[in-house]
Amino acid sequence: MPMKTKDAMTRRKFVKTSAAALATTATQPWQLVAAEAAASQKMIGMQVGAVSFVDEGTEQVLDILQERGAVNTIFLTTFTYGRGLGGRQIPGQTFPDHGKQESDEKTFRGGNYATPHSEFYQNTVLKQTRAPDHGDLDIVAAVLPAAKKRSLKLFFFARSKTYSVRMCRV
Numbered sequence: 001m002p003m004k005t006k007d008a009m010t011r012r013k014f015v016k017t018s019a020a021a022l023a024t025t026a027t028q029p030w031q032l033v034a035a036e037a038a039a040s041q042k043m044i045g046m047q048v049g050a051v052s053f054v055d056e057g058t059e060q061v062l063d064i065l066q067e068r069g070a071v072n073t074i075f076l077t078t079f080t081y082g083r084g085l086g087g088r089q090i091p092g093q094t095f096p097d098h099g100k101q102e103s104d105e106k107t108f109r110g111g112n113y114a115t116p117h118s119e120f121y122q123n124t125v126l127k128q129t130r131a132p133d134h135g136d137l138d139i140v141a142a143v144l145p146a147a148k149k150r151s152l153k154l155f156f157f158a159r160s161k162t163y164s165v166r167m168c169r170v
Contacts, residue, residue, distance in 0.1 A: 045073035047157060049086045050113040050131075050139040055099040058146045064098060072152060076143055079129070079158035081110035086131070104133075113139040114156070 046069060052061050065071040080086040087108045088100060095101045111131030115138045121127065140156065147154045 043073045043153070044069065044071050045075055045153075045155075046071050047075040047077060047085070049077040049080075050134060050137065051086065051088050051104065052099060053139065053142060054134050054137065055088070058142050062146055062150060062152070066150065066152075073155065074143070074147060074152055075155045075157045076139060077159070078114045078139060078156045079112045082159060083108050083110075085157075085159055086110050086113070086133070107133065109133050113137065115141070 046065055048061065048065070056064075065074065077085045083105075084090050088102070088104045089095050091103070091105060109132050111133075112129040113131045113134065116129050118127075121129065144154060
């Protein structure tokens, strides 16, 4: 026969205490919250050129990036003369499963896809850097508000054939 002491726990008290502890962890899943917080801090990014936003629209591109790729960071190509970053697809490669399925090989020029500010170029040889490919498009003005609304991080990405890559976070 078990000995009764002042601190002994009855079966009923044990079940009641266990149920309360289980309910607390079920309503406050601290481990899940911690795991989600750690995952949300990871950068999942993709480099995107202006032509994608022109072809498909800003909201649709952002939908695709977030839904199919879980992207939380965009590296927006704002300045390039290279078709690999600014064009639809380089010759000889298959087109993606979205966007226009035609080459821009004969129309691609490159340059600055954002609004150039001439005061920053006054003491340089660069006078006209505006990319003529998409008319008056300012890719930063088109993408920045939509990205902010979705809490996406946005980096401006610039590359020329002779100078190194530059990035700037907004």
